[in-house]
Ligand SMILES: Nc1nc2c(ncn2[C@@H]2O[C@H](COP(=O)(O)OP(=O)(O)OP(=O)(O)O)[C@@H](O)[C@H]2O)c(=O)[nH]1
């Protein structure tokens with residue numbers, strides 16, 4: 001997992017295809033779906049899909065450590081839980097390349113350094129905009145924050161609907177998958193986990 005967090009996964013791909021090759025691949029999939037690539041409505045679709053992949057999978061070219069490296073000293077007088085909850089995200093499952101729609105709740109206990117709040121949401125974006133399993137994404141977000149900020153603990157919960165389970169296959173709409181990763185005090189102290197859960201559910 002470290003390799004996924006520390007490096008740009010795109011570096012591991014020795015040669016990215018050209019744009020023309022990517023557009024040709026889209027044409028192939030359109031034909032596989034049963035459509036006619038020569039009809040007018042599809043003329044620009046390969047170009048649009050290739051451009052949209054650049055955006056939807058932009059996380060491969062972004063380094064979470066760079067984003068999380070911009071910290072500032074602990075805010076005087078505050079050393080308690082910092083929780084950003086209900087961060088919406090879209091990802092794609094690595095099995096079917098179909099959307100995962102969810103929200104992330106992320107907390108940490110400062111250990112000397114504090115993150116800009118937007119950086120927490122940026123980390124969700126970086127890992128979300130890659131092909132994922134929900135478990136891996138949850139662990140990656142927690143590990144990236146833990147490794148760079150070195151707080152007293154990190155808690156990550158992701159709640160998501162997998163459209164590969166809703167639109168196809170078993171076709172169960174509306175089910176939610178919940179995954180959690182706890183480090184440090186959140187892992188060792190059940191009381192801290194309860195506080196995290198209570199704050200997420202809005203009763204804190
Ligand atoms: N653990 C985990 N599984 C996932 C995630 N996203 C999708 N899956 C599952 O990955 C599995 C892939 O199963 P396969 O049997 O190889 O593929 P499949 O024949 O398309 O499976 P079905 O979806 O059951 O039709 C399915 O059970 C999906 O529900 C995820 O984030 N985490």
Ligand SMILES: [Zn+2]
Pocket residue numbers: 093094095096097098162164165
């Ligand atoms: Zn899937």
